Structure formats: structure tokens, C-alpha cells
Amino acid sequence: MNPYVRDRINRKLETLSDERLYQVLDYVEFLESKYAEKPAAVTNVFQKFTDGVEDTLRAGGLAASTVTEAVGFLNKAMGVLNNVAQTTKTVATDVVSTARTVADQIGAPPPGTATGAPAAAAPAAAAPAAAVPAAPAGPPADLSAAAGSPPPAPSAPPSPSPLPS
Structure with missing residues (x-):
């Protein structure tokens, strides 16, 4: 844009009210839509x-x-x-x-x-198998026996009480 023309337009615009400036903006946008030689910034x-x-x-x-x-x-x-x-x-x-x-x-x-990611996982994979303790094959059938305490007594269902007549 020619700086001299821009400065001259700015001087003219400074004399107008906001309402007129919006009219100028509308007209400039119209001219841009019809005759712009390059896309807007x-x-x-x-x-x-x-x-x-x-x-x-x-x-x-x-x-x-x-x-x-x-x-x-x-x-x-x-x-x-x-x-x-x-x-x-x-x-x-x-x-x-x-x-x-x-x-x-x-x-x-x-x-x-x-x-x-793979570099961080490599040292764990390279650990010898003997250094890793073997896991039990499965959980014990009775967990309380594994903990060293006697198994709980089975609970009997409550007996029905006779109804008063």
C-alpha cells in the first residue's frame, strides 16, 4: 500500500464520526470483495x-x-x-x-x-530368571489356613421359630 495515500486517507478519516467511519468500513469491505488484487491479511x-x-x-x-x-x-x-x-x-x-x-x-x-519407552523397559527384561522369586501356582483353597489360623466354623441357617397359636 502506498504510504502517502494511506496517510492522506487517515487524515480524512480522523474528521469523521464513528457512524460515518462504519459506513466507510462497509464501503471498503465492499470494494475488497469486488476488486481485491490479493487476499486479505x-x-x-x-x-x-x-x-x-x-x-x-x-x-x-x-x-x-x-x-x-x-x-x-x-x-x-x-x-x-x-x-x-x-x-x-x-x-x-x-x-x-x-x-x-x-x-x-x-x-x-x-x-x-x-x-x-523401549529403553526404559529393556533393563527389566534383561534381569536373570533366577533372581525373580517363583510365584505360587494358585491361591490356597482355604485362605485362613494359609494365614496360620483355624478355618471359621460353618454357620448354620437359623431354625424357624414356632408361631404362637
């Missing part, structure tokens, strides 16, 4: 959401000042969410970097490699 999810809310509020007939105020709040929220997303990305990068450093120090494969 890709916006992020937050900006698309804000634009959608703004268009919905305008379609609802709200005053331009109300729409402007609402979009201002959304833009502030968008800034906060962008900061949160950037911070989360930074923290995740730091965690992965630290995990790789620790893995390098102890000689383990770095996280996320295909050899990570």
Missing part, C-alpha cells in the same frame, strides 16, 4: 471473533459509540488472552528445554523420542 482467532461480535452488534442497530466501547473491551481482553497464550508457549518451551537438559545429564533419551 490473515487475522488470528481473537481478531476474527472481535470482528464477528462487532458486525453482530452493528446489525442489531446499536449506536456506534456503544459498539466502539464494546469492541474496545474485546480488544483489551484479546490483548490479555494473547499475553496468556504467549506466556503459556514460553513456559512450555522452558519445560521441554529443561527436560532435554536433564535427560542429557542422566544419559536418558530425550522426551518425545521413539526410543524412550
Whole structure:
């Protein structure tokens, strides 16, 4: 875009009210849909959401000042969410970097490699069979006998009591 034309348009736009600016925006979007020589710049999810809310509020007939105020709040929220997303990305990068450093120090494969899981299982599989105690063939028939206590006496069903006549 020619910077001189952009500056001249901006100077002209500064003299208009919000209602007229929305008319200009509508006209620019119309011109873009008909005559754009290249696709519009890709916006992020937050900006698309804000634009959608703004268009919905305008379609609802709200005053331009109300729409402007609402979009201002959304833009502030968008800034906060962008900061949160950037911070989360930074923290995740730091965690992965630290995990790789620790893995390098102890000689383990770095996280996320295909050899990570089998290498950890290999030492257990290489243990000699004699070092592993043999498991009993099955549970004893009477668990109380295995614990060293006498088996409990079988309980008899209660006898029916005679009904009074």
C-alpha cells in the first residue's frame, strides 16, 4: 500500500464520526470483495471473533459509540488472552528445554523420542530368571489356613421359630 495515500486517507478519516467511519468500513469491505488484487491479511482467532461480535452488534442497530466501547473491551481482553497464550508457549518451551537438559545429564533419551519407552523397559527384561522369586501356582483353597489360623466354623441357617397359636 502506498504510504502517502494511506496517510492522506487517515487524515480524512480522523474528521469523521464513528457512524460515518462504519459506513466507510462497509464501503471498503465492499470494494475488497469486488476488486481485491490479493487476499486479505490473515487475522488470528481473537481478531476474527472481535470482528464477528462487532458486525453482530452493528446489525442489531446499536449506536456506534456503544459498539466502539464494546469492541474496545474485546480488544483489551484479546490483548490479555494473547499475553496468556504467549506466556503459556514460553513456559512450555522452558519445560521441554529443561527436560532435554536433564535427560542429557542422566544419559536418558530425550522426551518425545521413539526410543524412550523401549529403553526404559529393556533393563527389566534383561534381569536373570533366577533372581525373580517363583510365584505360587494358585491361591490356597482355604485362605485362613494359609494365614496360620483355624478355618471359621460353618454357620448354620437359623431354625424357624414356632408361631404362637
